[in-house]
Amino acid sequence: MRYERGHKEVTRQHILDIASRRFRKHGLAEGISGIMKDAGLTHGGFYSHFQSKGDLVRESLLDAAGKKRARLAEAAQTGGFEALVREYLSRAHRDRLENSCAFAALISDFGRLPRSSRAVFTREVKTYIELIAAQLAGGDEAERRRRAMQIFGVLLGALQLARTIEDRDASDRMLEAGVEAALGLGMH
Amino acid sequence: MRYERGHKEVTRQHILDIASRRFRKHGLAEGISGIMKDAGLTHGGFYSHFQSKGDLVRESLLDAAGKKRARLAEAAQTGGFEALVREYLSRAHRDRLENSCAFAALISDFGRLPRSSRAVFTREVKTYIELIAAQLAGGDEAERRRRAMQIFGVLLGALQLARTIEDRDASDRMLEAGVEAALGLGMH
DNA sequence: TGTACATCAGTGAACGCGCGTTCACTGATGTAC
């Protein structure tokens, strides 16, 4: 081989990683050329890794959602439900768009994706809700899922509002109010 | 005058109205030509009404946010806090993107607007929170504002998640869970 | 009252630009003999 075995797969993952950060930080209008340049390549090579920009969007956001979910699961394992909530509504999560939960960064755009891409995110929402539900005590499964839906709602909404509010103190208060609400909803 | 007095202002409002619907339904990438065509005009005339597309985006979304806020205020006046919550988390609001709260439709994009446009939406968030706070009883003002922030969070998050979930029943359950959470947070 | 001119909302061709995508090519290195 002219390149080491596995080289192409490494490059592909690298492109995915760069793309998922750029899409979350700057939106889905980010171009292929900029992404490839950031990955240390030229735009022409893109199509030997992905079929289209649409494919890159779907794959990179799914990747992003998965990684964030893994981080939240880790937080929950270490510090329980409260740690998950505080991780999601942390200042770091508010400020570092490039590592944001894909929903918090781009949910407005999901409805405009082609059907095939959308289905993937519906499933991802369910997985998030199940992750949250697994941290809750009391009630039956349906009731825990219901509370998990409410909690995901307040986490997502509070984070987005905190990002929209420009005044730093008011934004921090939004995050804190969200934490309080989520913890309250988590109690049985 | 070659056109009746006030004609130009009527046209301008018409363009704003069409634009605000199209932006909410299809995103901010909607083009000037399509908007003007929808308004029964040609694209060249756009610049005698607005300085740039950025201006149209800012003005039309501000308009949209204001109108939705007026609707919510009306609902609250008729049926109190619960009516406001049920209006926001109604199936109609979920399904009719073109009449959506601008935040629920486009909040992801707000952070990418130029500074001058963003300030306007920070203020609009505050106004929404004050509208909600005004429907709450008990506590002091700061405490009611705090609960209003939590409620706006859950309204916004739950609506967006309900829009993302493709399964109709699951989506309806998301809305209902959001209503329950918002009403719970509204109680002192 | 009738005619010449001014006004200006709206028209549509044209612009430069960046986009997603294609494709003939490169060149480093593995394989065949």
Place this chain on the structure above:
DNA sequence: TGTACATCAGTGAACGCGCGTTCACTGATGTAC
């Protein structure tokens, strides 16, 4: 061991396209005299 050839990840010019924006123009109608 040395040489000819095959492989294929990556290159970069070129494409058609729709975008935001500009501008010389149109034509209906108000105003001046």
